[in-house]
Amino acid sequence: MANLNVDAVKDMTYDAIVIGSGVSGGWAAKELTEKGLRVLMLEKGKPLEHVTGYENALKDPWEMKYNGRLTVKQKETHPFLSRDYPYNEMTEKYWMNDMDSPYEEKKRFDWFRPNIVGGKSIMWGRQSYRWSDLDFEGNLKDGIAVDWPIRYKDVAPWYSYVEKHVGISGEKLGLPQLPDSDFLPPMEMYHVEKEVRKRLEKQFPGRTMTIGRVANLSQPDKIQLEGGRSPCQYRNRCSYGCPYGAYFSTQSSTLPPAVKTGLLTLRPDSVVREIVYDKVKQKATGVKVTDAVTLQEREYFAKIIFVCASAIGTSLVLLNSTSDRFPNGLGNDSGELGHNLMDHHFRTGASGVWEGDLDKYYFGRRANGIYVPRYQNIGNDKRDYIRGFGYQGGGGRQGWQRNVAELAFGADFKEELTTPGQWTMGFGGFGETLPYHENRMYLNKEKKDKWGMPAVVFDAELRENEMKMRKDMMNDAAEMLEKSGVKNVKTHDNGSYLGMAIHEMGTARMGRDPKTSVLNGNNQMHAVKNVFVTDGAAMVSASCVNPSLTYMALTARAADFAVKELKKKNI
């Protein structure tokens, strides 16, 4: 009997456990297995096979029952997810049933939870930008929150490292506030965008509009081709899953090399409830898991643990991992776990019509927009708020969906819709949200979900700095469009709540001081040296720039450090 127990434990023992299989988790699994570690990757969601799993990717529109709409039943079982577009008829199998695990909102928070291997890396927007020292030095210079314990020079080689593998398409600009990646060729602009760019750069010296920097293969390098990935086919159906592997996802990019090593065990349908801490060894020893389907409980053991369950998911596990040593959650000596919750705020900007150039149309559907890098609070541009925003958006020609004279119908109306409409152009701002200690998530242990996990409670909102910034996001957009010759410019502010941008960050931040942060400059828990957090939870500030490329770089860097420490027997 004793032998059986020892063998059973041995079967459950790995060199490393990775919690989560999304952007960060996939990279952790790839890096750790390629460095020779036996890795167990635990994913809460369901299996999703690359290519064969993407059921709706190649469907014609008439093969979908509701042209994207949700049914009444879906809206009732997904009250949070049905608030916005990512959850729709085509992607519905990728998202979680909200009512299996309802969360609470002291203030509104839109939490978009996937339910698949690959996490949000299947449905993400693929915009990929390097952060700069404008971001990493911000807290120190503004005297808020805590200083990032790293600078651009620490991350730059790791940005290059991940970009080589991922393939980021974009245009070099040489801007200090938005460092260039090692790019694949940039995608082309729509005709109206080319026209607007010329005029914008002339009217606003120092500002520019570039093509989006996107994790789609405009032209694959050898490394992507060898990885079985193909060039983008310009169908603009990315979030349904790509049969060509043309954009970065766990399935297309990080899972295959991990599997190739023969050292990866991937277990979907595995809800990690807590990380187990041994106060004698002063280390984490493993995780407790509930099977998502059978509710059977299991335990796994490892030398190191990478927590990559997405910002909120990660802090949920950490807060739920209590012990004598850590009564308030694993590694929570500082009391900061769950605090400093951030996201980008958006859904404000302007748009209008471009007259003429009706002899030009477009061919193909570009799965990418334009980008106007941040120019506020840089150089002589001073605002009545700190930090700033960038713009995404783009142009195109109106299609059959356009609002033709409201009451028109009949043959002429039909003919009009079958010819392309006018060119249009629009900007939507993405603004930085500051790290406020008061913006937080915590647990309601009185309320358990289907798997015995406590409910998350959100208490976070946009505050004065963000609201002031939003005025400029809207008005600057209108000004730039008007001065660039766009007509009939209308502004919009559709309101923004934290979580809507799906760039939720913070809650287990890095920092120099264990008294005010959870992780050190290597994404390593100050208080538990064999636990690493490399997803959005680690972020100290939010920038206005999309974060996923930074998660990839930090994960690869932390994995490199962790393995070296393991080899030196420091952890």
Added chain:
Amino acid sequence: MNRREAVQKLTLLMGGVISAPLMAGVMGEKLNFGPSVEVSAEQEALLAEIADVIIPTTKTPGAKAAGVEKFITRVMRDCYVEEEQQKFYAGVERLNKDSNTVYGKGFAALDTAQKNEIVKRSTTADKPFFLQMKGLTVTAYFTSEIGATQALDYLPIPGRFDGSYPMKEGQKTWAL
């Protein structure tokens, strides 16, 4: 206060937000997991006739040929709550009634000119219904196989992107 208010207040005190369908369940109201409005074959045929006025056959087949009424009834049944469905079909009935009032016969029995006149009347007399019917018809038609592949230019896999593609003679709006 009434019971609904009391439940809401208590829920907020306990730190939760209660969702509408849960509240409905608590209050014993009917949830829409159940039956929808029953649509007769005649009502479906009437939808096809109205749609065919909005998007008629021209050089390419119209809404009726494209079978848009199937899409409309399916979306109504599954994506709208019963109350909203009733509202929509009441609009269809009102249009049919107007046809009887003006021409002494149902909409399906009218000639093309008369049908156009009745739909035109609805654009002012029943604007919200007209706009909803028009929106559903346009979507249903241009995402149908006939609409997408014949009335528009259908190219599922472009393979490349050209942002300044010269407009060719006879170029139609892209379907996708």
